[in-house]
Structure formats: C-alpha cells, structure tokens
Amino acid sequence: MINVVFLLLIFFLMTAQITPPEPFDVTPPGSTSDAPADAPTTLFVSANGTLAFHEVKGDAVFAALADLDKSAPLQIRADATLKAVDLARLLPKLAAIGITQLALVTEPQTGGAP
Amino acid sequence: MFAFTPPRARRKPSLTPMIDVVFLLLVFFMLAARFGQDMALPLSTAGGGDVAWNGAPRLITVQPDTLSLNGAPVTPQTLTEALPALMPTPEAPVLLRPGVMTDLARLVAVIDALRAAGFTHLIVVE
Numbered sequence: 113m114i115n116v117v118f119l120l121l122i123f124f125l126m127t128a129q130i131t132p133p134e135p136f137d138v139t140p141p142g143s144t145s146d147a148p149a150d151a152p153t154t155l156f157v158s159a160n161g162t163l164a165f166h167e168v169k170g171d172a173v174f175a176a177l178a179d180l181d182k183s184a185p186l187q188i189r190a191d192a193t194l195k196a197v198d199l200a201r202l203l204p205k206l207a208a209i210g211i212t213q214l215a216l217v218t219e220p221q222t223g224g225a226p
Numbered sequence: 227m228f229a230f231t232p233p234r235a236r237r238k239p240s241l242t243p244m245i246d247v248v249f250l251l252l253v254f255f256m257l258a259a260r261f262g263q264d265m266a267l268p269l270s271t272a273g274g275g276d277v278a279w280n281g282a283p284r285l286i287t288v289q290p291d292t293l294s295l296n297g298a299p300v301t302p303q304t305l306t307e308a309l310p311a312l313m314p315t316p317e318a319p320v321l322l323r324p325g326v327m328t329d330l331a332r333l334v335a336v337i338d339a340l341r342a343a344g345f346t347h348l349i350v351v352e
Contacts, residue, residue, distance in 0.1 A: 113243070114243040114246060114247065117247050117250075118246075118247075118250065121247075121250050121251070121254060124254075125254060125257075140264065141330050141331040141334040141335075142331065142334070143265060143267055143334050143335075143337075143338050144338045144342065145265045145266065145267045145338065145341070146265065147265060147266050147267075147268070148264075148265060148266065149264040149265055149266035150266070151266065187266055188269070190330055192329065192330055192331040192334075193329050193330070193331070194329060194330045195324075195326070195327075195328065195329060195330070196288065196324030196325075196328045196329060196330050196332065196350070197324050197325075197326060197352060199324075199330060199333070199350060200323070200324055200350045200351055200352040201352050203269065203350055204352075214268070214269040214270075215266035215267060215268050215269060216266065216267040216268075216269050216334070217264050217265070217266055217267075218265045218266065218267050218334060219264065219265065220264075220265050
C-alpha cells in the first residue's frame with residue numbers, strides 16, 4: 113500500500129500543476145498595502161513591458177481579456193523595474209475593453225519611505 | 227464457561243509507513259506552495275469619462291528623485307500638507323503622472339505614501 117501511495121504521489125507531482133508557471137520572471141514591487149491579492153485572473157507585465165495572459169503574449173492579450181467576466185477583478189503582476197509610463201499607457205487600454213476593477217500585485221514590505 | 231476463540235491480541239500497526247507518507251506529503255506541499263502572501267494595491271483606471279473633474283487640478287508628477295504638484299517641486303512632506311487644500315472632498319481623485327525614467331517601484335512607493343496620508347482615489351495617467 114505504501115508503494116502504491118508513493119507511486120500516486122510521484123504521478124501527481126509529475127502531472128499536476130498547482131499554479132500555472134509564470135510566463136517570465138516577475139518581481140512585484142514592495143508595498144505597505146495590506147489587502148491580500150485574491151483576484152482569480154492575473155495579467156503579467158515583464159520588466160520591458162511585454163504583456164502575457166495565460167498562453168497569449170503581446171497585444172493579443174486585450175482580445176483574450178475582453179472575453180473575461182468583467183465583474184471579477186483583474187490583478188496586474190508587473191515587475192518592479194517596469195517603467196511606470198508603460199503601466200500608465202496600459203491602464204486606459206484596459207479601461208477601453210471594460211475592465212474597471214484592477215489591482216497591482218505587490219510584495220509585503222514594512223516601512224519604506226518614498 | 228465457554229471459550230469459543232481465544233482472545234486475540236490487537237495488532238499494533240507500524241507507524242513507519244504512515245510517517246513516510248506524511249513526510250512525502252510535506253515535501254510535496256513545500257514544493258508546490260507559493261510562499262509569501264502577495265498583496266494587492268487597488269488601481270483606478272482613467273478615462274471613465276462621465277465624471278466631471280471637481281475642484282482645483284491635482285496632478286503629481288513622479289520623477290525618479292523628485293516630486294512636483296501641478297508643476298511646482300514639492301517634497302513628500304509638503305505634498306501631503308498642500309494636497310488637502312486642493313481637495314473638494316476627501317475622496318476626490320488625484321492624478322499621478324510618472325516621468326519617463328520612473329520605474330514602478332518608485333511609483334508604488336509614492337502611492338503608498340499618499341495612501342498612508344489618506345488619499346485613496348489615485349489615478350495613474352500618462
């Protein structure tokens with residue numbers, strides 16, 4: 113029985129993906145915000161401004177995002193070294209396809225003066 | 227007195243396999259879990275379009291090392307002191323315009339400082 117359980121465990125380890133892997137390495141900025149990030153869908157933004165959502169990358173994400181349920185919040189997982197202007201350009205595009213509830217994913221951090 | 231079957235001693239199950247499985251489960255969840263709960267910072271999108279701007283202009287330009295309010299250079303201290311005079315209501319929106327060289331960490335730090343000072347309706351514009 114132990115052998116079978118062990119085999120099952122290895123099988124699930126190999127096949128299951130608990131969280132979908134990130135399309136690229138993203139380090140969110142630190143923040144003192146205390147709201148947990150619990151939005152079901154995540155839009156990834158890399159340090160050089162590349163967008164990724166599930167399997168699609170680049171400007172095709174807007175078409176994929178437009179099919180989403182607009183009542184659910186969307187969280188943006190952007191790299192800390194992303195130019196803030198790129199984020200500022202992204203927000204009106206998201207608003208144009210009807211996404212109004214946005215949250216920026218941050219890492220918890222204590223203190224920190226601007 | 228009848229003795230149909232002699233009373234059997236209860237078999238003590240070995241604990242070692244159970245400990246093995248529990249250990250394996252522990253390793254599995256250690257590998258699968260994503261550590262460190264991420265936090266979220268709510269953002270407002272510009273371009274709602276149907277709400278008229280109320281009161282004096284409140285545009286904060288965020289440069290990598292400096293801040294300016296409506297074009298005049300300010301420090302974080304004078305910014306939080308000068309803003310309430312421009313706000314018609316405490317929930318009035320404040321525009322944040324990042325400079326070309328500003329990175330997201332700097333913008334988030336400024337947003338944090340403003341939220342800590344009580345300004346919660348922040349709109350990032352280009």
